[in-house]
Amino acid sequence: MKKIIITLVVLAAAGVGIAKVLSDNKAENQARIDVVSKVSGxxxxxxxxxxxxxIQLDFLANGNFVPNQDLKFMSETAGRITAILVKEGSRVQTGQTLARIEDKYLTLDVQSAKDSYEKIKSDKARFESSLKTGGVTQSQVDDISLQLRNAELRLEQAEKRLGDAVIKAPISGVINKKHIELGAYVSPGTALFDIVDVSSLKLVVAVDEKRVVLLKTGSQVEIKVPVFPDKTFTGTISFIAAKADNSLNFPVEIKVNNAKGEAVKAGMYANAMFRFNQExxxxxxxxxxxxxxxxxxxxxxxxxxxxxxxxxxxxxxxxxxxxxxxxxxxxxxxxxxxxxxxxxxxxxxxxxxx
The missing domain is CATH 2.40.420.20 (conserved putative lor/sdh protein from methanococcus maripaludis s2 fold)
Structure with a gap:
């Protein structure tokens, strides 16, 4: 019992000492705060x-080249591929034949439509002759005239399908990918070829709102392509977006002549330097x-x-x-x-x- 009492007395004395130390520290800190407060003004x-x-208005923008045209050419008719006249990498011109689809039944459709058209055309001529003598009514002549117009439309549609059996390039460019093989069956909408026109390229860059107001279509732009460090290319601003994208930047297209089609390729990274007169x-x-x-x-x-x-x-x-x-x-x-x-x-x- 005595030991417990002694222990409590010792702890109480120690607590008093600790409290005094904390109080002194607090007073010292407050004094420092007071000093700081006096000069805090x-x-x-x-x-x-x-x-x-x-002000330096020149700025640099980065982007990638895209082809002037990038077309995924689709089939417009159904049938089996009987000939493919180009391969990947081939250069083609507008109207050049690329492939052929089996046209046996399409030719028969054209012949049938043509025979029907010629018959109705003859019938119409007889009806018009009979109308003068009262052999037919005007209503019958009108009906045969309608049938003739419908027969003419069916003939035009059959000839269009037959023409589509000869697959021709809609644009000039390079066959970047061939999606078909000899003997494959295609339907309307089947991908045939990817045709890329690289006679000219477009460098697409993003420009913020502070700088886009300085740009004008037709202005010349200096372009550097990292893979050709010793060359400098020149492009012309061909398009400035009227609306910003989701990042609040405006897409700008710079057209670069690439007639030789060998140096710069679509997809390459490049830097466009926009320069302005010193103000x-x-x-x-x-x-x-x-x-x-x-x-x-x-x-x-x-x-x-x-x-x-x-x-x-x-x-x-x-x-x-x-x-x-x-x-x-x-x-x-x-x-x-x-x-x-x-x-x-x-x-x-x-x-x-x-």
Whole structure:
């Protein structure tokens, strides 16, 4: 029992000692806080001296080449392939015969449709002759005329199917892939050939909204292809999208002449350099000078008495991290570019090394 009491007394004494140490530490920390509080009204900041500078408008965009035309050619009729006249890699011209489909029954259909048409045509002539003598009525003549028009349409359809049995290239280009084999049966919609026109290529790049407004169709663009480091190609802007994609960039197409079809190939990666004439220097400040964002149109300006004054400005064009200022600042003003989160209008500041 005595041992327990002694132990409790010792622990109580120790607790008093610990409490005193904590109390002393708290007092010391509070003293430090008080010291900091006394000088906390002066906020360290970095500044930027407003001046005119020439804005660099040139920019680089990356993309891949796509062919001028990339066509998956489908069959328009049904039948068995009896001849294939080209192979993968063959260059073809518009109208060139690529393959043939068995046309025996298609020819018979044409002949049948033609015989029917000729018979109805003769019947119509007899009906019109009989109408003059009263042998038939006008209604009968009208009916035979309708039958003749229908027979003519059936003949045209049969001739179209027969013509489709001779598969001809709809565009000029290269047979990039052959989907059929000799003896295969095809139906309307069956893939026959992939034809790629690489006589000219299109470099497709994505340009953000700040830069797309600088572009115009017809402008010349310098193009570098990494696989040809010693060559420089020239293209022409042929298309600028009117609507941004999901990443808020605008697709831009640059047409490159590739008549020889050997150097640049579809799918290759390339860099497009958009160059612009040097413009007159403009008043500009860093984007970081704005309170929150450029849309706030507010910056802090360092006053002669080392205080920060909020000021409304009118921003112009944005060039990366540089923002043109149209109104609200003058050359020589010092804007605060760091520490704004701790500022309010009239706060005392201390400029640290920029």
């Amino acid at each position: 002066v906020v360290p900041v970095k500044t930027f001296s407003v001046h005119k500078e020439s 007159a220097p403009v008043l500009a400040i860093p984007r970081s000078a704005f309170v929150g964002s450029v849309n706030s149109r507010e910056v802090y300006v360092l006053q002669p008495n080392n205080t920060a004054a909020i000021r409304k400005v009118v921003p112009g064009s944005v060039f990366g991290e540089t923002v043109e200022i149209l109104n609200g600042l003058e050359e020589g003003d010092k804007v605060i570019i760091s520490g704004q989160i701790n500022l309010s209008d009239g706060t005392a500041v201390e400029v640290v090394q920029n």
